[in-house]
Amino acid sequence: MAVTGAMLVLFLIGHMIGNAKLFLGKESFNAYAEWLRTVGEPALPARTLLTLTEIVLAAAVILHMWAAVTLARRAAKARPVKYATKKKSQANGYVVHTMRYGGVIVVLFVVWHLLDLTFGVVNPEGFAATPYDRVVAGFQPSRWWVTAFYVAALVMVGLHLRHGLWSAFQTLGLVGGRNRRLLNAGAAVFSALLILGFLAVPIAVTIGAVK
Amino acid sequence: MNLTLKVWRQNGPADSGRMVTYQVTDVSPDMSFLEMLDVLNERLILEGDDPVAFDHDCREGICGMCGMVINGVAHGEQKATTTCQLHMRHFEDGATVTIEPWRAAPFPVVKDLVVDRGAFDRIIQAGGFISVPAGSAPDAHSVPVKKDDADAAFDAATCIGCGACVAACPNGSASLFTAAKITHLGLLPQGGPERDSRVVSMVEQMDAEGFGGCTNTGECTAVCPKGISLDVIAQMNRDYLKAAK
Numbered sequence: 001m002a003v004t005g006a007m008l009v010l011f012l013i014g015h016m017i018g019n020a021k022l023f024l025g026k027e028s029f030n031a032y033a034e035w036l037r038t039v040g041e042p043a044l045p046a047r048t049l050l051t052l053t054e055i056v057l058a059a060a061v062i063l064h065m066w067a068a069v070t071l072a073r074r075a076a077k078a079r080p081v082k083y084a085t086k087k088k089s090q091a092n093g094y095v096v097h098t099m100r101y102g103g104v105i106v107v108l109f110v111v112w113h114l115l116d117l118t119f120g121v122v123n124p125e126g127f128a129a130t131p132y133d134r135v136v137a138g139f140q141p142s143r144w145w146v147t148a149f150y151v152a153a154l155v156m157v158g159l160h161l162r163h164g165l166w167s168a169f170q171t172l173g174l175v176g177g178r179n180r181r182l183l184n185a186g187a188a189v190f191s192a193l194l195i196l197g198f199l200a201v202p203i204a205v206t207i208g209a210v211k
Numbered sequence: 212m213n214l215t216l217k218v219w220r221q222n223g224p225a226d227s228g229r230m231v232t233y234q235v236t237d238v239s240p241d242m243s244f245l246e247m248l249d250v251l252n253e254r255l256i257l258e259g260d261d262p263v264a265f266d267h268d269c270r271e272g273i274c275g276m277c278g279m280v281i282n283g284v285a286h287g288e289q290k291a292t293t294t295c296q297l298h299m300r301h302f303e304d305g306a307t308v309t310i311e312p313w314r315a316a317p318f319p320v321v322k323d324l325v326v327d328r329g330a331f332d333r334i335i336q337a338g339g340f341i342s343v344p345a346g347s348a349p350d351a352h353s354v355p356v357k358k359d360d361a362d363a364a365f366d367a368a369t370c371i372g373c374g375a376c377v378a379a380c381p382n383g384s385a386s387l388f389t390a391a392k393i394t395h396l397g398l399l400p401q402g403g404p405e406r407d408s409r410v411v412s413m414v415e416q417m418d419a420e421g422f423g424g425c426t427n428t429g430e431c432t433a434v435c436p437k438g439i440s441l442d443v444i445a446q447m448n449r450d451y452l453k454a455a456k
């Protein structure tokens with residue numbers, strides 16, 4: 001969980017920063033998307049970086065899900081008889097208990113998201129348009145429900161990271177004592193910043209700040 | 212004070228078990244939770260009923276026998292307190308209190324609230340010891356130990372093996388217990404030589420017993436009567452990764 005999760009977090013950081021190029025204007029964002037596809041040419045074939053990223057991401061997502069399913073099945077086997085009383089969390093709140101269904105929601109979001117902005121299937125501009133036009137068309141005020149869905153899903157991603165981030169360090173045995181408490185707080189701040197960064201784009205388009 | 216108790220009754224391992232409701236009257240707020248159950252049991256015996264079976268020994272918070280889940284929380288909602296040290300003044304007069312045994316496949320119910328924690332013993336047998344030639348005790352200061360290590364080892368050594376961590380964990384994981392033992396022995400010079408083999412065998416035994424995997428929810432440390440910290444789990448993982456290399 002920790003290693004594959006860390007890969008996904010690294011991707012999210014890059015993705016968030018890449019998305020922010022949208023605020024630099026249409027040319028800048030499209031050029032960036034183009035660069036992702038042509039970087040290294042002619043030494044490397046087209047889409048080398050992008051294809052590699054896609055393979056690593058797909059592997060990471062599948063292994064991450066496989067680990068999660070294995071853990072969930074072991075948990076179910078370890079407690080065949082449930083408690084009669086509804087358990088109140090005694091730890092730091094409910095966020096850690098959203099990881100399993102939260103993860104499923106995020107995957108469903110990613111499926112929609114790829115159909116929307118990568119393949120253009122559910123995007124009004126379709127696959128032929130430039131990435132910039134796809135984003136702007138996708139989050140039009142008339143399509144406020146798409147934006148609302150993105151906001152909800154991104155908050156879910158944020159909650160997932162809020163626990164996942166420090167948990168990965170704990171699993172790899174990289175923290176202890178005061179550092180663990182600092183990291184725990186750091187994970188909350190980092191997740192919030194990352195998600196605000198992501199949210200900026202769809203919200204800016206929907207309120208008309210980016211056209 | 213008067214209470215309504217909903218208690219898990221199960222005649223034996225093969226019985227399917229059920230919650231049974233009892234009224235207990237004239238409970239003193241100064242009684243411990245176990246003394247309150249004693250009052251109930253005295254009445255049940257007088258009435259010719261089977262008393263509620265529960266584990267206990269020291270009744271002073273050091274043996275780890277008395278675990279039960281009270282209102283959904285292992286050892287009750289009072290922090291850093293074993294059931295035997297939990298006093299009735301923390302409950303309201305007239306309240307309904309549910310009492311259940313630890314729920315985990317590796318801790319089968321023996322009767323009512325008593326579970327078999329033999330799985331913990333087998334984890335200890337797998338490596339929770341140090342191999343030294345016995346003889347007269349060496350001088351206490353013959354092997355120096357760094358103060359920080361001594362403190363951390365001592366903190367981990369306060370684990371009483373009660374099993375509340377497993378009971379509270381949504382995954383039914385025994386990581387906090389196992390890690391406390393690994394940390395306690397591994398940090399001291401006497402436990403050093405077997406540090407690598409210990410962590411591997413104990414973790415293997417823990418998995419073989421059918422405990423779940425840790426997802427760092429922190430529910431264990433929140434109910435642990437000895438406040439064992441999640442740091443021990445990080446330590447166990449660190450030792451395990453190093454030993455597995």
Ligand code: HEM
Pocket residue numbers: 015019033036050053054057106110113114117118131135150154157198199201202
């Ligand atoms: C509001 C937030 C987001 C926006 C505006 C956004 C935008 C985009 C765009 C425009 C693309 C296509 C890029 C191209 O074709 O060059 C893309 C691809 C992608 N996005 Fe997002 N994204 C957002 C959030 C997320 C989140 C939270 C995740 C994961 C949890 C994610 C996962 C992906 C993946 C896996 C791809 C495909 C990458 C590839 O094809 O190599 N995105 N995104």
Ligand code: SF4
Pocket residue numbers: 369370371372373374375376377387388391431434435436437438439
């Ligand atoms: S770690 Fe705490 S809760 Fe777990 S067995 Fe030891 S004392 Fe009990």
Ligand code: FES
Pocket residue numbers: 266267268269270271272273274275276277293294295296
């Ligand atoms: S009876 Fe010994 S710890 Fe409670």
